[in-house]
Amino acid sequence: MSRSTLDGFRIAGVATCMPATIADNLDPASGFDPDEVRKVVQMAGVRERRVVAPGTTAADLSFEAAEQLLERLGWARDSITGLIFVTQSPDHFLPSSACLLHQWLGLSDQCAAFDMGLGCSGYPYGLYIAATMLKGGGHQRILMLHGETPSRFVDPTDHATTLLFSDSGSATAIEAGTGTGHFVLQTDGSGHAGLIIRGGAFRDRTPADPRDLSLRMDGAGIFNFTIKRVPPLIHDTLALAGCAVGDIDSYLFHQSNRFIMKHLMKKCGLPEDRVPIVLEDTGNCGGPSVAVALTRRIAAERTARQKLMLLGYGVGLSWGAAVVDLEPGVPLMHLDHSGAVAKR
Numbered sequence: 001m002s003r004s005t006l007d008g009f010r011i012a013g014v015a016t017c018m019p020a021t022i023a024d025n026l027d028p029a030s031g032f033d034p035d036e037v038r039k040v041v042q043m044a045g046v047r048e049r050r051v052v053a054p055g056t057t058a059a060d061l062s063f064e065a066a067e068q069l070l071e072r073l074g075w076a077r078d079s080i081t082g083l084i085f086v087t088q089s090p091d092h093f094l095p096s097s098a099c100l101l102h103q104w105l106g107l108s109d110q111c112a113a114f115d116m117g118l119g120c121s122g123y124p125y126g127l128y129i130a131a132t133m134l135k136g137g138g139h140q141r142i143l144m145l146h147g148e149t150p151s152r153f154v155d156p157t158d159h160a161t162t163l164l165f166s167d168s169g170s171a172t173a174i175e176a177g178t179g180t181g182h183f184v185l186q187t188d189g190s191g192h193a194g195l196i197i198r199g200g201a202f203r204d205r206t207p208a209d210p211r212d213l214s215l216r217m218d219g220a221g222i223f224n225f226t227i228k229r230v231p232p233l234i235h236d237t238l239a240l241a242g243c244a245v246g247d248i249d250s251y252l253f254h255q256s257n258r259f260i261m262k263h264l265m266k267k268c269g270l271p272e273d274r275v276p277i278v279l280e281d282t283g284n285c286g287g288p289s290v291a292v293a294l295t296r297r298i299a300a301e302r303t304a305r306q307k308l309m310l311l312g313y314g315v316g317l318s319w320g321a322a323v324v325d326l327e328p329g330v331p332l333m334h335l336d337h338s339g340a341v342a343k344r
Helices: 034-044 058-073 097-104 122-136 189-194 219-241 258-268 289-297
Strands: 002-018 022-024 048-050 082-086 112-116 141-148 168-187 250-253 306-314 318-326 332-336
Touching: 002 058, 002 122, 002 219, 002 289, 002 318, 034 258, 058 097, 058 141, 058 168, 058 332, 082 097, 082 122, 097 112, 112 122, 122 141, 122 168, 122 289, 122 306, 122 318, 168 219, 168 289, 189 219, 219 258, 219 306, 219 318, 250 289, 289 306, 289 332
Parallel strands: 002 332, 082 112, 082 141, 250 306
Antiparallel strands: 002 168, 022 048, 141 168, 168 318, 306 318
16 A cells, blocks of 8 residues: 655645536436436436537646636746646647646746546545655646546446536646645556446557447446445545544545445545535546535635545546645635637
8 A cells, every 4th residue: 555644735726627518417308218317317416517518628628727726826837847637538649738738838848747647536646746746856836737528438328427427627736835645545457447448549449349439337346446445545544644534624535426425424434514525516527526526615715724635536446545734715716618728
């Protein structure tokens, strides 16, 4: 198990951006059997999803979140020396989407920029890498962007995935400071087939079955993985941070599925009022949903320091958590995508 305690950083701000287009799962025009739809909505808890327009990518959503956040913070572009883009929805196989974002954001050539190919667990993993870069020296300010557009890679005839997934981008500004983070990160690659797009990449560029160009999900397998792995993850992260359950002000889960989250809350003895659930009108937007829960449910006008646990789990199979402090006054912003794009 990877367990780390890192000091010397603070979260300076978080912004999230979602498409303005809303897909109503209960719309009769969806083409699915209404009874089946109602069952999925009741269990998963997703009534509405946010869906990108053709040609809009996860990088576009994350770019707008970053632009608005940088304007709010007043950070000079040349003060940013690290750009991490966590995604499994890249613009291209190559180059890294982080290089495109680097250009669009007008960052200095003294800035390191790279992609991380993680999905549901990506937020705590990305935060860990940013904190490690700051701890290692040579960096003062880092942008960690996390975006996904799963609506682009689901099979529209598969109600189990189409009615669940949504799109979003996020930007988290991290800088040198006096804060401390506690991280537990884990992987089980033997379960990689539980969530997979088999075709389209270099293992099989042109699959015989076109369905292999869309996401395949073993729902029962993912459920079993989650209820087996996440409770020990919460316990181990609390122990590493020296905290009891009640010491955490908010548990910000990857917004996977309402039934799963309720099960985890009960199993781990987490107070319901400390576990925000936002997926009713945002859907499951993958790893960035941790940031969406943060910007949608943590009060912007808070006056006290809050201790947060950030939890990601899923595709890989991969799971991780971080306990961090959020200072009063740190900006939290949630945006609808304006449709504007950077100068290409």
